[in-house]
Amino acid sequence: MHNLLEKIFGWCYILFRKWGFGDTIAAYLSLFVNIFILSVISYYIYRFFRLFLVTIMSIVARKTKTKFDDLLISNKTAMYISHLIPLLFIYISVPIILNAYNYWETIFGKLVGIYIVLLILWIIRTIFNALKDHLKSIVKFSDKPIDSYIQVIMIVLWMLGIAAIFSEIFDIKIEKLLTTLGAISAIILLIFRDTILGFVASIQVSVNDMLRIGDWITMDKFGADGDVIEINLATVKVRNFDNTTTTIPTYSLISDSFKNWRGMQKSEGRRIKRHILIKSNSVRFLKNEELDNFLNIQLINEHILKKKIEIDKFNSQNNIDTIIPLNGRNLTNLGLFRKYITKYLENHPGLNKDMILLCRQLQPTAQGIPLEIYVFSKDKNWENYEYIMSDIFDHVIASVSFFDLELFELPSEGRGVFIPN
Template sequence: MSYLLANTEPSTTQSISESTLNALNIDTNGSHFIASLAMKISDWILSPLGLQHSTSAVTWAYAIVVFAIAFIVGYIAKWIIIGAVRHFGNHTQSDLYKYLRQENFFLKLCRMIPAIVFLILIQFTLVYTRSTLANLLTKLTLLYVIYVTAIALSALVGAIWAHFNASRNKRHLPLRGLVQLVRGIICIVAVIIAVAVLVDKSPASLLAGLGAFAAVLMLIFKDSILGLVAGVQLSENDSLHVGDWIKVNGTDANGTVTEVTLTSVKVENWDKTTTMLPPYSLISGSFTNYRSMQVSNTRRIQRSYMIDADSVLPLTPEMLDEFRKIPFMDDFITRKLAQKAAGKVEDVNNSEGLPDGTIDTNLGLFRAYMKMWLDNNKFVDSNSTCFVSTLQQTGGGIPFQIYCFTSTSAWLPYEAMQDTIFEHLAAMLSRFRLYCFEQPSGRDTVIDGFLSPGGKVERVFGMPYPFFNRDASSPVGPENWPVEPKLQSQPSAPSQPASGSGSKQQ
């Protein structure tokens, strides 16, 4: 019984077979209780099987028992630590703790406790006489510890990033790529340490020899390196935020940026599709960012309405009197006539603050009306540029351009405001004796064929307003068409127009 532990009780040593002690030859100066417990359990397992004299069986049984003890100790420690952390979390309002819980950081950290306990017990028992088995188990345990540590550190980095992004990153800078870079460094360091453990080399020596593979690593991580550089440039220049609306020329990307990583920029397009772009393509090429428009809460309207040049007429006093009935026009015409009588012609930059426009043509007067109508429209931003102009005439007419900014940048209200402006413009053309230019259609050909032989214009529904009778009694739709008389065998003489208080009898 020369292998008994120091200060071991006789009853304890007698219960452990001598073969077990001989197989292990344990140095128990610092682990008397656990080693004795492990030996008892091993002897209890092997004795019924008759394997208590097998050195290999005793050694592996002892290793398995140590592993089970380490697992139980680790489970108890994890239960205590997780319980304490949850109790602490119920009394704190820290956002960082919340994100650590979301990343399961504490659970991942506790996974290394059984491995550490197993590593300590193996070192205290088998390392002196069973160096081969101890070395193998030590390496496997260290690899597991390295893996669990890397996972826990990655979760810690993710929690810190989430806390920073929620509380500090008010501009939504695309810093997620930097988080991925830190995680990548953690993985590379973990792999280097794991290889060093397997080959029994110092990690420093492996890092020194890593320069020989720099070219290969550059090729393997080319996209990551380019993505990192592009992400740093985008962040430094404040060119891109998560949540920005961007449009990338030459691609289908036209929507909101949802994620920026080392290797890709994810854009959710307006048609609910997703476009993935490499970050360096945004640096090497060009893209449009609508963030400033969104921040200003305004959005530009720049559209033209084609005016038929034949409808542009010089104004007469009678026409001016007619146009005075239109909103904003009475005061404008009065003041412009007063300036004209005083010998002032201020159709541009009027000294009295009148909008640009003239009282010489109906188109110039319509320009002034639309400018005043836009200035008094609550949907148009009064602090932004707003003007009404005509562009160079084309074969399709005179482009009548509206340039202004809406009071919101939201998509649906913007479209509704734009529709309201141009619907009002179309409706007011006839009030100024203007009409739009439209290409002739098949319906126009049919109408021309109907009217040329002498057909009645009242029978034509939707006739362009310069030509149809605008009296109150004129028909407005097919339901008011006059009933044609039945055809006679002999054509009747045409009816005479009414004269005086009565009409002639036929």
């Protein structure tokens, strides 16, 4: 190869000397001619390999079922490789063309070497980008933080590339350069602190399956409430339900708490847990004649009849004086209301009856008695879920007055009346 290049670039100096030019003029003229020849040959090498590689890759892409080669084409891998081949030819030819010009040979050789290193890194980057897009199209890897892993690999490669560039510029062996970098590792750790933290966090997130692309998460600290659309080495992107985007540092997922709704989405229902406040002074015992009126409510008429028989039997056997309601057993309007709500929930078509279905009384507060509904909707879609929950509480609130109960409300402030002069 070296002899061939000497024949290609050595003839013009001899020719100019034969034509009678002096040594210096012949050297400069041959230099310009050789540079021109080098440019022309490099250009045609580039054109040939670009056409050859793109054509070959296109043919292979059409005949294979995998989409990886299509992604290599879309990422222009073949085009960058076609740049590399003539660059290598130039790198080999420079010492021959500039043999008599040591200073310029050194400078030009170093520049070409640096460009070769950068181009190789760029080619590797396009291959990894194609690999990333290919893995994301596979269901098995679609929810994995592929971006994080590729970014880590590229950071390592860029560090090696920068080391190679410094080695080329200062003529230092790369082993010595890496030893020096090891000595200043504390500074490197400080510079790449967020990257290292993000890398460790992304590994923990992946290994522990804490987060996947497509998960719905809530993180109040960063105002995030939506679907995860991207997991990178340093950040996690969340598309909120108002179509804004929140960027969260990856390591915050380990250091801070967040809510992942994946479990709910995979379960058989979405939880409804909400309460209303009943005024405590509206709770009372029910008289027999009042129970007769409640028999018209179909959902609880059987329950009332059954309880009425039980209570009458108990009070009769124990000679209870029923004139005072505190004696013996009696039904309360709140207890009957709870039973009605339970029956209503059991018959609601939007709830999952195989999961917990509960209407319970919580610890009384200064605002009244909390009556909580704890159920699971069949439909987990946010819009439909809100509709089901609103439908239930519309009915519950409207039903309160039928049982002679009252909801707690803060007293509204009186508005002054304007009296004209």
